[in-house]
Amino acid sequence: MEVEKGRGGHVLVLPYPTQGHINPMLQFSRRLTHKGLRVTLVITIQNLQEMRASNPSDPAFLDIEHISDGFDDGLPVDFKLDTYVDSLKRVGSQTLDSLLTRLGAEGVRPLCVIYDSFLPWALDVAHAHGILGAAFHTQSIAINTLYLLHHDKFSDKKTDITTPISVPGMPILESSDLPSYMSEPELYPAYLKMVVLDQLSNMDQADFVLANSFDSLEGELSRELAKAFPLKMIGPAVPSVYLDNMIADDKGSDADLYKAVNCLGWLDERPVRSTVYVSFGSLVGMPKEQMEEIAWGLHASKRFFVWVVRTLPRHLEGRNLLPKGFSEATKDRGLVVSWCPQLEVLSHRAVACFWTHCGWNSTLEGLSLGVPMVAMPQWTDQLTNAKFVSDVWRVGMRPKADNRGIVGREEVERCLREAMEGETAAEMRRNAERWSELAKEALDEGGSSDRNINEFVATVCFRQVRHSCCIGH
Structure with missing residues (x-):
């Protein structure tokens, strides 16, 4: 009451x-x-x-x-x-x-x-x-523990990160698993100051x-x-x-800064666990080449999909652009929206998989609703979150990027196949559902x-x- x-x-x-x-x-x-x-x-x-x-x-x-x-x-x-x-x-x-x-x-x-x-x-x-x-x-406890125990090792200058970091209770973290402003502090001095040093002050x-x-x-x-x-x-x-x-009528979405598109009717027409939900959060801007690979990988997968493609602020123009011909090629299987009620989508019976940037909110929401994930982090704490999603909580998989840092369309297709069908998908779903139950018990x-x-x-x-x-x- x-x-x-x-x-x-x-x-x-x-x-x-x-x-x-x-x-x-x-x-x-x-x-x-x-x-x-x-x-x-x-x-x-x-x-x-x-x-x-x-x-x-x-x-x-x-x-x-x-x-x-x-x-x-x-x-x-x-x-x-x-x-x-x-x-x-x-x-x-x-x-x-x-x-x-x-x-x-x-x-x-x-x-x-x-x-x-x-x-x-x-x-x-x-x-x-x-x-x-x-x-x-x-952000996660893991991330804040990293800040607390290792903040003195990072400065505006390049830090030697050839030695993996070991923290009690965590897997060994390579440089590719660390927050970007810790692994490459010279590229993100303002973030290092605000996110790590100032908040600990x-x-x-x-x-x-x-x-x-x-x-x-x-x-x-x-x-x-x-x-x-x-x-x-x-x-x-x-x-x-x-x-x-x-709590009665507590569905969230009370303070969205972006107007959501209602895609639930579209999902209602899709079979159970047939659809991948793709969202990289409110701030990530994907470069043109990566957008093309994701787009054509989705097309090649022949899966139903809902893809959130944000219209970005003026200082990020040129990112998040869909390739020419993609919308027409996928009009019968895909829905591209500028924003959507994420929790309602993740909880929908049609959704089988969450392709995510692994921001902490999205990670917790995927865990809480028992949805397997494909973890494609871009920067900040997302890289560490993705490590836990794949290797610790075992609710997702991490696509392999090429030597340019781009996840190719064949890899997109492979990850979707493994995350949505077969024993790997079943195991990830079992693990995700277990974490969902534990999240419910906590609250x-x-x-x-x-x-x-x-x-x-x-x-x-x-x-x-x-x-x-x-x-x-």
């Missing part, structure tokens, strides 16, 4: 301003309102405009406020990450400070700011107001560190982080309807993640006043 909204106190939730960071924090917010907290989602002005353009109705279960990142009218053509991050820190911290001051004056002062760990300055602002700060990890001062994972999946790995930080695993941050079904009443969420909420409730405590009363 859902507890009355706001009975136990008020928290702010501040994600990094991209879809892949907003989604898990929004889903966690839904859990918190179910437990009785009042939640205010704080997003940038540009995010707010995009969200309302794709869905005019705000999520009913929370309030929305905004801060500025200094780019209220959108990103420039000559966008550079380091410039953006500096502006977000400078303008974002000022506008967050003003927001907290205003909310205090209005009598709705939050008790805690739950902030994306990419935004460590938010902790400083919260503490300056005497408010608790909870860092929220939108004050993590030990956070009142909580919340991780979008669960004990059965990464419990052994979590021990290193738990020694350093007050860690609680609260995931997977997936809508309740796909897992424990404890079910009394499960490991449910207990951690209860403990977090109880602490926030206790900070308000004892009689407002909303766990079990």
